[in-house]
Amino acid sequence: MPRTPIHGRIGERLGSGTGSSLEFQDYRPYTPGDDLRHVDWAAYARSDVLAVRLYREEVAPRVDLILDISRSMAVTAQKLRAFGELSGLLACACASTVAESRIITTSAAQPGPLRVPEDIERYLVCEASLSALEETHLPLRRRSLRVVVSDFLFPHDPDVLISRLARDGASLAIVQLVLREEAEPSAGGGFRLMDVEGRGELDLVLDDAAIQDYRARFSRLRLGLATASRRVGARFAQVIAGTPVRDVARGLASAGVLEPA
Amino acid sequence: MMFATPLGLLALLAIPAIVAIHLFRRRFPHRPVAGLFLWQVLRQTPEGGGKIARLPITRSLILECVAALALALILAGARLSSTGTSQHLVVLLDDSASMAAVNGRGESPRDRAARRVLGEIDRLGARARVTLILSGDRPSVLSGPAALAVEARRALETWKPEAPHHSLALGIRLARELAGRTAQLMVMSDVKPESAGEDGALWVAVGEALPNVGIIAAQRTVSPDEGRGAVSLTLGNYSDASVRRQLTVSAAARNVLVRELDVPPGSSSLTLPLPNGLPVVRVALSDDPLARDNDVILAEPRSQVVSVENRLREGRGRQALVKAFAALSGVTQAESGHLVFADGTELDRGQPGVWRVGFGAVLPAWRANGESRDFIGPFVVEKRHPLLLDVTLGGVVSTSISIARTSFARPTGRS
Numbered sequence: 030m031p032r033t034p035i036h037g038r039i040g041e042r043l044g045s046g047t048g049s050s051l052e053f054q055d056y057r058p059y060t061p062g063d064d065l066r067h068v069d070w071a072a073y074a075r076s077d078v079l080a081v082r083l084y085r086e087e088v089a090p091r092v093d094l095i096l097d098i099s100r101s102m103a104v105t106a107q108k109l110r111a112f113g114e115l116s117g118l119l120a121c122a123c124a125s126t127v128a129e130s131r132i133i134t135t136s137a138a139q140p141g142p143l144r145v146p147e148d149i150e151r152y153l154v155c156e157a158s159l160s161a162l163e164e165t166h167l168p169l170r171r172r173s174l175r176v177v178v179s180d181f182l183f184p185h186d187p188d189v190l191i192s193r194l195a196r197d198g199a200s201l202a203i204v205q206l207v208l209r210e211e212a213e214p215s216a217g218g219g220f221r222l223m224d225v226e227g228r229g230e231l232d233l234v235l236d237d238a239a240i241q242d243y244r245a246r247f248s249r250l251r252l253g254l255a256t257a258s259r260r261v262g263a264r265f266a267q268v269i270a271g272t273p274v275r276d277v278a279r280g281l282a283s284a285g286v287l288e289p290a
Numbered sequence: 291m292m293f294a295t296p297l298g299l300l301a302l303l304a305i306p307a308i309v310a311i312h313l314f315r316r317r318f319p320h321r322p323v324a325g326l327f328l329w330q331v332l333r334q335t336p337e338g339g340g341k342i343a344r345l346p347i348t349r350s351l352i353l354e355c356v357a358a359l360a361l362a363l364i365l366a367g368a369r370l371s372s373t374g375t376s377q378h379l380v381v382l383l384d385d386s387a388s389m390a391a392v393n394g395r396g397e398s399p400r401d402r403a404a405r406r407v408l409g410e411i412d413r414l415g416a417r418a419r420v421t422l423i424l425s426g427d428r429p430s431v432l433s434g435p436a437a438l439a440v441e442a443r444r445a446l447e448t449w450k451p452e453a454p455h456h457s458l459a460l461g462i463r464l465a466r467e468l469a470g471r472t473a474q475l476m477v478m479s480d481v482k483p484e485s486a487g488e489d490g491a492l493w494v495a496v497g498e499a500l501p502n503v504g505i506i507a508a509q510r511t512v513s514p515d516e517g518r519g520a521v522s523l524t525l526g527n528y529s530d531a532s533v534r535r536q537l538t539v540s541a542a543a544r545n546v547l548v549r550e551l552d553v554p555p556g557s558s559s560l561t562l563p564l565p566n567g568l569p570v571v572r573v574a575l576s577d578d579p580l581a582r583d584n585d586v587i588l589a590e591p592r593s594q595v596v597s598v599e600n601r602l603r604e605g606r607g608r609q610a611l612v613k614a615f616a617a618l619s620g621v622t623q624a625e626s627g628h629l630v631f632a633d634g635t636e637l638d639r640g641q642p643g644v645w646r647v648g649f650g651a652v653l654p655a656w657r658a659n660g661e662s663r664d665f666i667g668p669f670v671v672e673k674r675h676p677l678l679l680d681v682t683l684g685g686v687v688s689t690s691i692s693i694a695r696t697s698f699a700r701p702t703g704r705s
Contacts, residue, residue, distance in 0.1 A: 101324035101325070102324075104322055104323065104324045108324075180324055180325075182324040182325030182328070183325065183327070184327045208324075211323075211324060211325070219318040219319075220319055220320070220321040221317075221319065221320050221321065222321055222323045222326055222329055223320055223321065223322050223323065223326075224322075224323060224324075224325075224326035225322045225323070225324060226324075228326050228327065229326055229330075231326060231329055231330060232318050233318075233329060239329075243328055243329060246328045247325075247328055250328070
């Protein structure tokens with residue numbers, strides 16, 4: 030998980046604020062009332078100015094792993110398998126971090142704790158007719174690290190959605206999992222397209238014009254998510270189903286979602 | 291399987307129509323997608339098409355074909371003709387009085403007919419439907435149509451044939467209508483069918499030749515001038531030989547006349563003297579197999595005198611009416627009669643309770659709105675009206691008829 034300064038309760042991880050750890054953070058001029066033990070006497074001898082040494086705080090981070098378990102995440106077996114692998118990877122990362130991690134799949138149920146990576150297996154049944162991200166009141170904790178896994182293939186406004194996910198959080202990471210044919214479909218004749226979440230059906234000939242229009246709209250969707258994420262300081266990564274886990278981990282690390290131990 | 295209205299099977303044409311619709315309808319292979327909204331802004335392909343593809347056997351197709359088949363069967367009135375279906379028996383019962391003639395064993399054709407019908411009902415079983423029809427002046431339904439067997443049994447017990455006249459032909463016509471094409475038709479009578487009998491009907495003759503003598507006609511007359519009366523009888527002997535019977539005339543439980551008669555075969559007449567002053571007499575023959583035609587009750591005849599008042603003006607009309615009165619018996623012309631003939635304009639005069647017949651134009655106040663009209667018939671007279679008894683208006687042409695208001699005059703006929 031990211032090692033950048035974060036907020037949280039007193040714990041074992043370095044926070045972004047000033048605290049009482051052993052790691053030096055900065056100097057500041059002495060003011061009456063400061064602890065004399067923190068006065069840097071050596072600096073006073075060199076500069077004849079009283080300065081106080083500041084140390085980083087130690088916090089216990091909280092991680093909220095938000096999983097989209099709607100039927101769209103299981104539109105094909107390959108996508109469901111990729112969703113399991115990606116969720117497992119993130120669960121391992123959460124478990125390896127000294128953090129209080131929870132899994133959120135819906136606002137209707139209490140988030141489940143994530144203590145060991147195997148806890149994620151209970152949440153990999155994608156049968157919901159609605160994505161958790163379409164719900165307005167997710168049980169997110171203040172100042173928590175938030176990691177969202179979804180395909181984001183539902184009608185939404187990226188700015189509104191990402192802002193809502195990032196509100197009162199310490200950090201936010203967006204991971205979009207899609208199939209190759211969802212990102213880059215090819216022409217293939219006529220089909221009756223049926224939305225797996227029951228949003229209707231459509232008879233359509235997938236000719237070149239149709240494919241080009243779809244790709245343009247999908248690119249705008251992805252760009253909108255990336256832009257909105259960047260706007261709130263969140264990290265965004267796209268994972269194509271079928272990519273080896275090792276490569277997925279590298280991609281997430283390069284996007285700043287994960288950091289090497 | 292039988293069909294009441296086979297034309298309803300034309301609805302089966304809907305099935306190939308449904309198949310054709312499914313065959314020519316363009317069908318794309320299904321493809322589940324996660325984000326349909328990304329495709330929906332695109333140009334949609336119309337669903338119709340003319341390309342023939344292999345017909346997919348879908349639930350929709352099956353249900354539509356089954357619905358069309360069910361509709362066709364309902365319209366055609368399909369019925370299963372299996373043995374489990376109840377059978378319908380239509381029986382025409384001869385309701386003439388001769389069916390009650392009792393033989394020496396105390397058994398009548400009615401008893402034999404009832405026993406035969408009950409046996410037929412037992413053979414068909416408890417689920418059978420039975421219709422019993424009585425012949426008579428007009429055929430009537432004794433049980434049913436298509437009554438349960440138990441109801442038919444009860445109705446049959448109440449059957450007492452006593453009709454003086456009957457028409458088996460009318461009864462058979464009604465029975466055929468109620469039987470339709472599927473029911474079994476039986477005719478129970480005491481006479482044999484004419485020639486080859488009724489086509490498609492089982493005619494059961496349960497009659498038996500018995501020496502019956504009956505009173506066919508009777509009339510009582512009074513001669514006031516001579517101070518005595520008479521009874522004229524017409525007797526019928528339905529056997530082949532002369533039969534001896536005792537004739538008794540009684541009044542007020544007292545025998546007035548007793549006579550032994552030898553009645554020849556066929557019809558014979560006789561006249562018996564009768565003293566005056568007897569109010570009601572009973573003329574009876576001695577017992578024989580059919581008791582119903584053995585006696586007759588005759589009331590004292592009284593002459594009815596109708597006084598007629600002729601108020602018509604002098605002319606051809608008045609003279610014609612006088613001639614008509616002269617040709618009728620029992621009609622007396624009087625100054626104040628029960629029946630008044632007058633001009634149409636004078637119908638409002640006269641005593642209440644007197645019948646008035648008007649000739650010519652009706653009173654203006656009685657005239658209904660509208661112009662006078664000509665009527666050339668046919669005319670429908672009110673048969674129940676006493677003035678129109680036995681009156682027919684064939685060949686009558688009425689010109690310039692003014693319609694009277696029904697509040698002043700009651701019409702006795704219609705055109």
